[in-house]
Amino acid sequence: MSDQFLFAAEVTLNGLMSGVLYALVALGFVLIYKASGIFNYAQGVMALFAAMTLVGIMDGQVPFSHLINAIFGTEIHHFGWHLPGLLAILLTMVVMAGLAWCVQQFVMRHLIGQAPIILFMATIGLAYLLEGVADLMWGSEIRKLDVGLPQGINETIDSVTYGMFGYGFFIDNLDIVATVIAALLVIALVIFSQYTKQGRAMRAVADDHQAALSVGISLNFIWVMVWSVAGFVALVAGIMWGTKSGVQFSLSLIALKALPVLMLGGFTSIPGAIVGGLIIGVGEKLFDFMFGPMLGGATENWFAYVLALLFLVFRPQGLFGDRIIERV
Amino acid sequence: DLTIVDTSYRTGPYAANGIPFSDGYQDYFTLLNERDGGIGGEHINIVECETGYNTEKGVECYEGTKGDEPLVYEPLSTGITYQLIPKVTADGFPMHTLGYGRTSAKNGAVFRNIFNYPANYWDGASVAIEHILDQEGGDIKGKKIALVYHNSAYGKEPIRTLEELAKKHGYELSLLPVDHPGQEQKSQWLQIRREKPDYVIMWGWGVMNQVAIQEAVNIRYPMDHFIGIWWSGSENDVLPAGKGANGYKALTFHNIGSDYPVYDDMRKYVVEAGKAAGAGDQLGTTLYNRGMYAAMLAAEAIKTAQQIAGTSKITPAQMRDGMEALEMTEEKMAALGLPHFGPAFKVTCENHGGDGYAAVTQWDADAGAYKMITGYMQSDQEVLAPLIEEDSMAYAKENGITPGCN
Amino acid sequence: MFYREAGDFKTSYLEDNQTFPIRFDRYRYYAVLAVAFLVVPFIINDYWANAILLPFLIYGIASIGLNVLTGYCGQVSLGTGGFMAVGAYACYKLMTAFPEVSMFIHVILAGGITAVVGVLFGLPSLRIKGFYLAVATLAAQFFLVWLFNRVPWFYNYSASGQISAPERSVFGVLITGPNAPSWATYLFCLIFLTLAGIIARNLTRGTVGRSWMAIRDMDIAAEIIGVNPLRAKMTAFAVSSFFVGIAGALFFSIYLGAVEVGEAFGIQKSFLVLFMVIIGGLGSIFGSLAGAAFLVVLPVVLKLIGVDILGWPTDIVAHFQLVIVGALIITFLVLEPHGIAQLWRVIKEKLRLWPFPH
Amino acid sequence: MLDAGSTRETLLEVNNIEVIYNHVILVLKGVSLNVPKGGITALLGGNGAGKTTTLKAISNLLQSERGEVTKGTIRYRGEVVQASDPADLVRKGVIQVMEGRHCFEHLTVEENLLTGYYTRNTGKAEMMRDLDKVYTYFPRLKERRRSQAGYTSGGEQQMVAIGRALMSRPETILLDEPSMGLAPQLVEQIFEIVKDLNEKEGLTFLLAEQNTNVALRYAHYGYILESGRVVMDGPAAELRENPDVKEFYLGVSEEGRKSFRDVRSYRRRKRWLS
Amino acid sequence: MLDQAEGFVTADGRKIGGVVMEMKNITLRFGGVVAIKDISFDIREGEIRAIIGPNGAGKSSMLNVISGFYTPSEGEVWFRGKKRPPMRPYEVARQGIARTFQNIALFDGMSVLDNVMTGRLTQMKAGLFSQALWKGRAEKEEIANREMVERVIDFLEIQHIRKTPVSRLPYGLKKRVELARALAAQPKLLLLDEPMAGMNVEEKEDMCRFILDVNDEFGTTIALIEHDMGVVMDLSDRVVVMDYGKKIGDGPPDEVRSNPDVIDAYLGVAHD
Ligand SMILES: Nc1ncnc2c1ncn2[C@@H]1O[C@H](COP(=O)(O)OP(=O)(O)OP(=O)(O)O)[C@@H](O)[C@H]1O
Ligand SMILES: Nc1ncnc2c1ncn2[C@@H]1O[C@H](COP(=O)(O)OP(=O)(O)OP(=O)(O)O)[C@@H](O)[C@H]1O
Ligand SMILES: [Mg+2]
Numbered sequence A: 001m002s003d004q005f006l007f008a009a010e011v012t013l014n015g016l017m018s019g020v021l022y023a024l025v026a027l028g029f030v031l032i033y034k035a036s037g038i039f040n041y042a043q044g045v046m047a048l049f050a051a052m053t054l055v056g057i058m059d060g061q062v063p064f065s066h067l068i069n070a071i072f073g074t075e076i077h078h079f080g081w082h083l084p085g086l087l088a089i090l091l092t093m094v095v096m097a098g099l100a101w102c103v104q105q106f107v108m109r110h111l112i113g114q115a116p117i118i119l120f121m122a123t124i125g126l127a128y129l130l131e132g133v134a135d136l137m138w139g140s141e142i143r144k145l146d147v148g149l150p151q152g153i154n155e156t157i158d159s160v161t162y163g164m165f166g167y168g169f170f171i172d173n174l175d176i177v178a179t180v181i182a183a184l185l186v187i188a189l190v191i192f193s194q195y196t197k198q199g200r201a202m203r204a205v206a207d208d209h210q211a212a213l214s215v216g217i218s219l220n221f222i223w224v225m226v227w228s229v230a231g232f233v234a235l236v237a238g239i240m241w242g243t244k245s246g247v248q249f250s251l252s253l254i255a256l257k258a259l260p261v262l263m264l265g266g267f268t269s270i271p272g273a274i275v276g277g278l279i280i281g282v283g284e285k286l287f288d289f290m291f292g293p294m295l296g297g298a299t300e301n302w303f304a305y306v307l308a309l310l311f312l313v314f315r316p317q318g319l320f321g322d323r324i325i326e327r328v
Numbered sequence B: 001d002l003t004i005v006d007t008s009y010r011t012g013p014y015a016a017n018g019i020p021f022s023d024g025y026q027d028y029f030t031l032l033n034e035r036d037g038g039i040g041g042e043h044i045n046i047v048e049c050e051t052g053y054n055t056e057k058g059v060e061c062y063e064g065t066k067g068d069e070p071l072v073y074e075p076l077s078t079g080i081t082y083q084l085i086p087k088v089t090a091d092g093f094p095m096h097t098l099g100y101g102r103t104s105a106k107n108g109a110v111f112r113n114i115f116n117y118p119a120n121y122w123d124g125a126s127v128a129i130e131h132i133l134d135q136e137g138g139d140i141k142g143k144k145i146a147l148v149y150h151n152s153a154y155g156k157e158p159i160r161t162l163e164e165l166a167k168k169h170g171y172e173l174s175l176l177p178v179d180h181p182g183q184e185q186k187s188q189w190l191q192i193r194r195e196k197p198d199y200v201i202m203w204g205w206g207v208m209n210q211v212a213i214q215e216a217v218n219i220r221y222p223m224d225h226f227i228g229i230w231w232s233g234s235e236n237d238v239l240p241a242g243k244g245a246n247g248y249k250a251l252t253f254h255n256i257g258s259d260y261p262v263y264d265d266m267r268k269y270v271v272e273a274g275k276a277a278g279a280g281d282q283l284g285t286t287l288y289n290r291g292m293y294a295a296m297l298a299a300e301a302i303k304t305a306q307q308i309a310g311t312s313k314i315t316p317a318q319m320r321d322g323m324e325a326l327e328m329t330e331e332k333m334a335a336l337g338l339p340h341f342g343p344a345f346k347v348t349c350e351n352h353g354g355d356g357y358a359a360v361t362q363w364d365a366d367a368g369a370y371k372m373i374t375g376y377m378q379s380d381q382e383v384l385a386p387l388i389e390e391d392s393m394a395y396a397k398e399n400g401i402t403p404g405c406n
Numbered sequence C: 001m002f003y004r005e006a007g008d009f010k011t012s013y014l015e016d017n018q019t020f021p022i023r024f025d026r027y028r029y030y031a032v033l034a035v036a037f038l039v040v041p042f043i044i045n046d047y048w049a050n051a052i053l054l055p056f057l058i059y060g061i062a063s064i065g066l067n068v069l070t071g072y073c074g075q076v077s078l079g080t081g082g083f084m085a086v087g088a089y090a091c092y093k094l095m096t097a098f099p100e101v102s103m104f105i106h107v108i109l110a111g112g113i114t115a116v117v118g119v120l121f122g123l124p125s126l127r128i129k130g131f132y133l134a135v136a137t138l139a140a141q142f143f144l145v146w147l148f149n150r151v152p153w154f155y156n157y158s159a160s161g162q163i164s165a166p167e168r169s170v171f172g173v174l175i176t177g178p179n180a181p182s183w184a185t186y187l188f189c190l191i192f193l194t195l196a197g198i199i200a201r202n203l204t205r206g207t208v209g210r211s212w213m214a215i216r217d218m219d220i221a222a223e224i225i226g227v228n229p230l231r232a233k234m235t236a237f238a239v240s241s242f243f244v245g246i247a248g249a250l251f252f253s254i255y256l257g258a259v260e261v262g263e264a265f266g267i268q269k270s271f272l273v274l275f276m277v278i279i280g281g282l283g284s285i286f287g288s289l290a291g292a293a294f295l296v297v298l299p300v301v302l303k304l305i306g307v308d309i310l311g312w313p314t315d316i317v318a319h320f321q322l323v324i325v326g327a328l329i330i331t332f333l334v335l336e337p338h339g340i341a342q343l344w345r346v347i348k349e350k351l352r353l354w355p356f357p358h
Numbered sequence D: 001m002l003d004a005g006s007t008r009e010t011l012l013e014v015n016n017i018e019v020i021y022n023h024v025i026l027v028l029k030g031v032s033l034n035v036p037k038g039g040i041t042a043l044l045g046g047n048g049a050g051k052t053t054t055l056k057a058i059s060n061l062l063q064s065e066r067g068e069v070t071k072g073t074i075r076y077r078g079e080v081v082q083a084s085d086p087a088d089l090v091r092k093g094v095i096q097v098m099e100g101r102h103c104f105e106h107l108t109v110e111e112n113l114l115t116g117y118y119t120r121n122t123g124k125a126e127m128m129r130d131l132d133k134v135y136t137y138f139p140r141l142k143e144r145r146r147s148q149a150g151y152t153s154g155g156e157q158q159m160v161a162i163g164r165a166l167m168s169r170p171e172t173i174l175l176d177e178p179s180m181g182l183a184p185q186l187v188e189q190i191f192e193i194v195k196d197l198n199e200k201e202g203l204t205f206l207l208a209e210q211n212t213n214v215a216l217r218y219a220h221y222g223y224i225l226e227s228g229r230v231v232m233d234g235p236a237a238e239l240r241e242n243p244d245v246k247e248f249y250l251g252v253s254e255e256g257r258k259s260f261r262d263v264r265s266y267r268r269r270k271r272w273l274s
Numbered sequence E: 001m002l003d004q005a006e007g008f009v010t011a012d013g014r015k016i017g018g019v020v021m022e023m024k025n026i027t028l029r030f031g032g033v034v035a036i037k038d039i040s041f042d043i044r045e046g047e048i049r050a051i052i053g054p055n056g057a058g059k060s061s062m063l064n065v066i067s068g069f070y071t072p073s074e075g076e077v078w079f080r081g082k083k084r085p086p087m088r089p090y091e092v093a094r095q096g097i098a099r100t101f102q103n104i105a106l107f108d109g110m111s112v113l114d115n116v117m118t119g120r121l122t123q124m125k126a127g128l129f130s131q132a133l134w135k136g137r138a139e140k141e142e143i144a145n146r147e148m149v150e151r152v153i154d155f156l157e158i159q160h161i162r163k164t165p166v167s168r169l170p171y172g173l174k175k176r177v178e179l180a181r182a183l184a185a186q187p188k189l190l191l192l193d194e195p196m197a198g199m200n201v202e203e204k205e206d207m208c209r210f211i212l213d214v215n216d217e218f219g220t221t222i223a224l225i226e227h228d229m230g231v232v233m234d235l236s237d238r239v240v241v242m243d244y245g246k247k248i249g250d251g252p253p254d255e256v257r258s259n260p261d262v263i264d265a266y267l268g269v270a271h272d
């Protein structure tokens, strides 16, 4: 086999893996969209917040220490403990559930039955707020996140492929972990939303808040639940991306990577997020590989969007999205 | 009182870099105030203005502070710099861009109010090649060098220089742009893995740095062949990659570490007195040092200006003259408690950019610190000077400026 | 009875159709215009112009533009930044290619060019709807920014890829570059904003406006009623991009003077303008202005209070600013989901009934 | 006997409520109702009289329309329910079938019906039994069970909405215009179902209906609403005989039912109030 | 009595003209669902044509075919003696076909007046520039059309809510506004989908009055779907009965009423 071909294969494989990472972020969007018809602009910031909280808890950082010190002139910074990753993750999940409760209590509850664009706006407000709170709480420094996930080239694949083709494939261990986790998440979420009572209720809520209320579905409960799950997904995404690049503000920008995935897969489809992610991942990597040099590179940012756009022209609801009901 | 404006960014995507720089910048002035009672008896009044690395907020900061007659602006953002170049020139304020901003501002005959000593991007590019030349025993013909750069005006700065130098030294340059913010660089690094360039030079900022270094570790690129510009050389950039980042190199135009007499004073008069601008935990980090260095250069310029003007209460215009007459010598730095902290240079009207000396540092993961591994090397003036001439003259023509030193 | 409309009778449909049918409103509107044109230019200083008024005026134009598209025609767009960039680069190319031609013409032409580009990127809206469309417009955003970054012709091959506005004047008064007096730049932008407001208002109360709103409220029914969706959507994209392009041109040439495309016209800009439109009130010209004012002025005010009055560290103030802006947005929405404009309407209705509760 | 049936016990009591939309629009101006346990109570009135608003006020759905009850109380079994969550109310046994169908468009017909089972925890077998029951009431739904509700016809959606409410085995059903858009055969059928449930299972109904004719035939007691006020109430039989009701709501005058073609001259409705 | 080419005269002396619209063997499928199976019928100039049938019979779908929103899977639509090529709904509207919808489809964000004005969009021709400046043609046109619309508003007695946002209106009034919007278009053929659903007798009487008046005064041809048999029998000149997508009856009301198939499938008991 030619080198060029092998390399293209490697690029494709890595594209698939990046796609999985995008999909992890997209999943959070899908969940909330499915449960309330809200396009949750704050999803990226939630990932950031979750990751910062996780690191903060692991390192025993005192929340709001900077603020406290500034006001009271104290000098507190650390509790002086170091928690193991798993415990910290559990605690972070509790925090995210608390966040979900707050969102429900202070935002969503008051906006039942409003138009999607207004709910979207509310999540923008939430994004601002959360970003500010995250900064106040944990500071803006870059921190290393290490919950013990393996990272770096996978030796086995490298050597096996080397043996087979004379060219060792590069696959990042972290990506493999991400793929496994994403697969588990997707399976669990699909089962949940498609086959359980709560899942059905969740989809009902997305269609019509009022009618859902009228049949006795408690929006409060559904939303706290869904936002908690979305918070958890955000945490997972935050861990993966945070492990790659350190925990810092830019984590909130990964949302931009998830949007074309969302479009392609369909806003309402959980498997769509994964398939969309894979297509976008491979698409942008291959495109950059083949045409990047010709176009001067850095095509990834727009290519994903243009691909998704072209695709939508043929299928306006994305690959697996619910059919957009057009009736009179 | 003399006013200094610190246009800082402690929020937004680049906060992690903005904070230590601003801390260092302010702390140094605080030190002078506390220890020496200011400069020439004048208390230094620091006005901080948050820009969030956003040009519009930068403009607002400028407009909001210019009434205070600040002596110098140090925006720490290439975008804001471009914004302010015409404005400060029209309003008569000097602006210092320390190792960033518009490279051709080195030509003081055109850019009367802009200073970018002691080194600029093109110097950086040249010194990086210089270092590679050293490593390779002076011959890099046919070697492959890749530039991984932030796809913005900032990142594109070195391309022209590197291309010129490629003609001279015969290496092959390949360009790998990374779009903002740079969270995803798989394709760039797979390409590097395939093409196996002998050296990788990086022009990054923010998260792009961390991801690039992590990816380099992942593909097991030899870290000592990976050289970042000084804005890709902070502790923040290597920490997330952990041990793997050991050996990563970055340029610098000032010294690193906190092993200087001035730091004792800094701890005593500023940190322990509770007067630090930040948490006081950044002393000795690369960016803190850079901020402090910028402040020190400003303070020295103020002194120079005071001497020239014969008054301690100088105006921005006098400050400009002071900056143009600034001379940094070893003795001066030693006297300040910062021996060998940066290269010695002398500013003139024709040369607002210093002599282009820079050094290479290397990350030692075990020690958790950068180490200087070379002395200060000068950039290839032969190649750079015409480039600067060309670019600044183009600017002069476009804006109807008659270059001249009086 | 602070606010009265009783006794204000209309005797012709022409009168009933005017922009401010209520006399009280009309007078207030004239008063505001008079102050803006006749008083402000004399008392303006650099800080007010550059930190508050220019951004307000320019964002005002942009958000009127976006409101036409999103608020009136229901097509959510996140490509505003990209379209502003088109306006800016068009203006730059025109300014440098035809230095003698008046800036007025350049700015309007820049708007026209943007309108064409807008229509091009608006075509998918015939198939794609709702948030799908919103995300799809990001394609325009990213592609345009990439293009301007990539093709040196757009920035006249300058080394850094930045564009900077050469000095140009209108009727002998400098209006670009650092030496332009602030009253001139202010007036220049104000004229455009006023025109934009009037044109947008005329369009939205007439035939096109109604076909836009019909498409927004129920596109299928609208088509069955006889609205040509292609025409309605494309005119909305054209008009909207026209305004956005003008805003981009002014933003670059008058306000900033030099821009780097990725930073000045990045995705953040798209979001910012969208926020303005939504906070101000979808489907309201006044709302566009209110939203722009809110998001331009609020941070400045918060900073003033936090840093200058309370003396807090700038970073804490900046973080609090985020928290407060976020909380305010949410509070506003909870109080009144349809934005400042609607809030204003409700207040008016209450005033009309005052002192009776309803 | 149709006109008896109800017991003395008041299940739902609406006491002089006032409803304001959007902080400024006063819609209900003091409405009081009593719904006796085990009865069928009809709420009649012209367009915009406030029937829907009254029902939404009871089931606490006003909030999402930016309306609020500003005065008066609503009690269910003596307990004030104004502040409670609509979901709690469903758990207490009050369910509303909303006007204009409000199906979950993206769910299939069957899934729509199953959402009605949300508040119950009595197991899958029970659920299937109830589902079958709904299907026997509405065989048409069984045929379309796998279709997305958004694509079913208007009448089918109405059946879904009613069936969905039945799935929750309520004690009280608030029916808002159940006959709207249904074929005549089906209207009768639905009222037969109502009657059936009322007599056999003792369900209580409060129904807002424009089809006065049918409504008064099945109801025990009726209230007539006009611009936000109750203008008349009484046992259904009495109302049926009232000449005003006859003329304006039943369309029969002394000469008997007249053809729609013959109502040549416009008549202004006689208002009881205002 | 039916003379195919010439039309006929009704009992109360109205003259019904020739065929305006003819549906020939229309079949409409959605995936597996067959909503309409091979149905043919015609609508004559000036008549009131009712379509009735049980729920889900395909009545609304039929209107959608007429107004161009659905393209029939098979069959042809003839309008004014010409076979209609496939066209977009707005082109159909421009040919003079207006309609109302079963699930009210008003433009919620607009006032009643604006809603009714949209009915006149097909007639307004002013260019963008003229509108932007609110001068010349745009202004004249606006006023002329406003006058026409005000007549419709008067006619339907909705003056008092002229400036109210439609979202605040009660159901019945919304239906009336929809009718106003359709009438504003001055259609040749008016399609009404359950215009009287959710109304009480008095309101129905009003509505019937309006419909009859439109038919009388402007000679507008009307096709109407309605479940109230009283209304259908009293108003319509001819009735088509559909059941499960098939046509099971077609003729004058009396004839249809006594058709055993119709009684079986739809009416239940013979109606009076
Ligand atoms: N969301 C709302 N905002 C403002 N006003 C409203 C709103 N909903 C209803 N109204 C007003 O409240 C009044 C009562 O409306 P409601 O829907 O209760 O009437 P109804 O008796 O159910 O009429 P119908 O028989 O037509 O359904 C109407 O005049 C209507 O204009
Ligand atoms: N777009 C569509 N996709 C799938 N099925 C459809 C679609 N439109 C209509 N149908 C189906 O076609 C059948 C006929 O629907 P239609 O709306 O025409 O009924 P209808 O006669 O108007 O009934 P109703 O009196 O209840 O309004 C229904 O079973 C409906 O589910
Ligand atoms: Mg109602």
Ligand SMILES: [Mg+2]
Pocket: D153, D154, D155, E059, E060, E061, E102
């Ligand atoms: Mg129908």
